[in-house]
Amino acid sequence: MVAKEILEHPLSKYLRTDLMPHIWCPGCGNGIVLNCFVHALDELKVDMDKLVVVSGIGCIGRTAGYTYAASFHTTHGRSIAFATGVKLANPELNIVIVSGDGDLFAIGGNHFIHAARRNIGIKVLCVNNFNYGMTGGQLGPTTPLDAITTTSPYGNSEHPFNLVHLAAASGATYVARWTTLHVRRLTMSIKRMLQKDGFCFIEVISPCPEVFGRRNKLRTGLDMMELFKKNSVVESFSDPAKADITPDRIVVGEFIDIQKLSYEKLFHEKIAQINEKAMEQVS
Amino acid sequence: MTGKRSLLSGAHFLNGDVACAEGAIAAGCRFFAGYPITPATEIAEHLSERMPEFGGIYIQMEDEIASMAAVLGASYTGLKSMTATSGPGFSLMQENIGLGVMTEAPCVIVDIMRGGPSTGQPTLPGQQDVMQAKWGSHGDYEIIALSPSSVQEMFTLTVEAFNLAETYRVPTMLLGDEIVAHMWEKVVIPSPEQLKIVNRKKPTVPPEEYLPFKPDEDLVPPMASFGEGYRFHATGLTHDEHGYPQTQSSETQFKLVHRLCEKIRKNADKIIRVEEVTLDDADVVVVAYGIVARSALSAVRKARAEGIKAGLLRPITLWPFPETHVERIAKQAKTIIVPEMNCGQVVREVERCAKTTPVVFMSKFGEDPHTPLEILEEIRRNR
Numbered sequence: 062m063v064a065k066e067i068l069e070h071p072l073s074k075y076l077r078t079d080l081m082p083h084i085w086c087p088g089c090g091n092g093i094v095l096n097c098f099v100h101a102l103d104e105l106k107v108d109m110d111k112l113v114v115v116s117g118i119g120c121i122g123r124t125a126g127y128t129y130a131a132s133f134h135t136t137h138g139r140s141i142a143f144a145t146g147v148k149l150a151n152p153e154l155n156i157v158i159v160s161g162d163g164d165l166f167a168i169g170g171n172h173f174i175h176a177a178r179r180n181i182g183i184k185v186l187c188v189n190n191f192n193y194g195m196t197g198g199q200l201g202p203t204t205p206l207d208a209i210t211t212t213s214p215y216g217n218s219e220h221p222f223n224l225v226h227l228a229a230a231s232g233a234t235y236v237a238r239w240t241t242l243h244v245r246r247l248t249m250s251i252k253r254m255l256q257k258d259g260f261c262f263i264e265v266i267s268p269c270p271e272v273f274g275r276r277n278k279l280r281t282g283l284d285m286m287e288l289f290k291k292n293s294v295v296e297s298f299s300d301p302a303k304a305d306i307t308p309d310r311i312v313v314g315e316f317i318d319i320q321k322l323s324y325e326k327l328f329h330e331k332i333a334q335i336n337e338k339a340m341e342q343v344s
Numbered sequence: 345m346t347g348k349r350s351l352l353s354g355a356h357f358l359n360g361d362v363a364c365a366e367g368a369i370a371a372g373c374r375f376f377a378g379y380p381i382t383p384a385t386e387i388a389e390h391l392s393e394r395m396p397e398f399g400g401i402y403i404q405m406e407d408e409i410a411s412m413a414a415v416l417g418a419s420y421t422g423l424k425s426m427t428a429t430s431g432p433g434f435s436l437m438q439e440n441i442g443l444g445v446m447t448e449a450p451c452v453i454v455d456i457m458r459g460g461p462s463t464g465q466p467t468l469p470g471q472q473d474v475m476q477a478k479w480g481s482h483g484d485y486e487i488i489a490l491s492p493s494s495v496q497e498m499f500t501l502t503v504e505a506f507n508l509a510e511t512y513r514v515p516t517m518l519l520g521d522e523i524v525a526h527m528w529e530k531v532v533i534p535s536p537e538q539l540k541i542v543n544r545k546k547p548t549v550p551p552e553e554y555l556p557f558k559p560d561e562d563l564v565p566p567m568a569s570f571g572e573g574y575r576f577h578a579t580g581l582t583h584d585e586h587g588y589p590q591t592q593s594s595e596t597q598f599k600l601v602h603r604l605c606e607k608i609r610k611n612a613d614k615i616i617r618v619e620e621v622t623l624d625d626a627d628v629v630v631v632a633y634g635i636v637a638r639s640a641l642s643a644v645r646k647a648r649a650e651g652i653k654a655g656l657l658r659p660i661t662l663w664p665f666p667e668t669h670v671e672r673i674a675k676q677a678k679t680i681i682v683p684e685m686n687c688g689q690v691v692r693e694v695e696r697c698a699k700t701t702p703v704v705f706m707s708k709f710g711e712d713p714h715t716p717l718e719i720l721e722e723i724r725r726n727r
Contacts, residue, residue: 110573131570134579136443142410146417175406332396
């Protein structure tokens, strides 16, 4: 008899495996996003002792706990505000927020636009599943017009956000959108984001068959992935204002990649200048 | 982050907001996040100038919700952190104060009380947030709240608030009022050597053995900072000693919430400070705090001059409430008088502890605080 060798997955060192199995439903895209994220960490050889993963409330909010880094799971909508304090207090830390569309853009929308405006160096990975999954499928700020949710039983009458346009208009230095179908491009984008200064934003369109899809003729994860495949159009560096998600079109790609001094750099430079002046006065 | 400039050691003529800001600097606070609001704005203004001189951070956030969240974030990097606000902003901070309680983030929240509810009277004093300070966030928990009566105490109690926050890993509040905040008085700032400064306990075990929410005997867990190699998780969810969510476990919930309360309750004797004036033989005792205690002290002295056995009990610590002090005076006093600038908040605590001893409540708000004469007349009526 040959003894069975227990092999450890090469990426499991990036995960808190003692928290597995995860809480996500079959067909959910969150696992794909987490997979792409840890691949990016691995390919870049990110110093895990200097990484802080922050999440808000919602299904994807559990990512902070699942990643084996310093991690913090905040109140609903406040991950960006919390991370702003972390980054400013210790600019050496690499801070990634992984959270959902409802958390970041409904209850947390104000923090998002102000963090982008300030250009604080935090990296936001937003998983957009078009609804509030954890509470059972209510409408949110990204729910498409006419979509059925538990709180829009007659069809949604609200116009959704175009998140990449919002991020670009608010001042983000890197903006991209992919779906969970685009795993290689998403991983590449996460790597790009991790190497940049300033406020960065990636939107990942992700299937939620269990509570969103099944009410909208997309019963399985596969149905949703097929829709993403059929509707996705890669238009790199196209105008994000024209990237509204419509029933037959999801524009994906990188939209913005610019250089701009980050808030924490500008602020800490000022502190250094003030103290140099003070030293001159003393000596 | 070493400061190139020094503390303003020596005697100064300052207003309470500035004294508070200097107290924060002296205590080692190096992170302030806030949002402008009367009558606390001068704390932010002063710290926007002073913090950078010490290598510290000032950030004006988009609202008070964000301010409180940023304070928690900075606290988790190891910096002593604070915010300052007034009633409306204090209300907005409550959910994240709860997160600070649950994740045991040391921090200081200054609430300069004005008249409420809602926008109320932005430029006038009040004592209407005492219960909000204790009960404002949902769930069961304990916090610490201090009540300064003078500009000097706006300095010393701010230092004390940081020391308590660091000792017990708990959001600690300084409940000032518009008068102590805007009044100008002499403040003596000690030299750095004379100041007692407390820093949080750090882990003594290597990262692989560290359990972020495993308490020591004092019920307080040592705290690692982000970036130090301790790759721990913290969450507002009910969590075990690993910091891992255990939302279905009644045992974990009971153990955690019980400890969060007990670490303050069991240490109440060490935390609580009161000022006692001629209480030994007093049969009329005034219980007053904040600016009102200044009038009460004057009234008690005048009453003594008239031969009335009057005394003053001034809670410097409002939360945890000095129950045993009130119980003790209730045994000897014929009457307890509680003047407050609200419709009755601390008086409820006094009544609870006084049991059968009569408690007279003097409510006054929307204008100047009680005058010494008003309190003296009440003492005379109850002699």
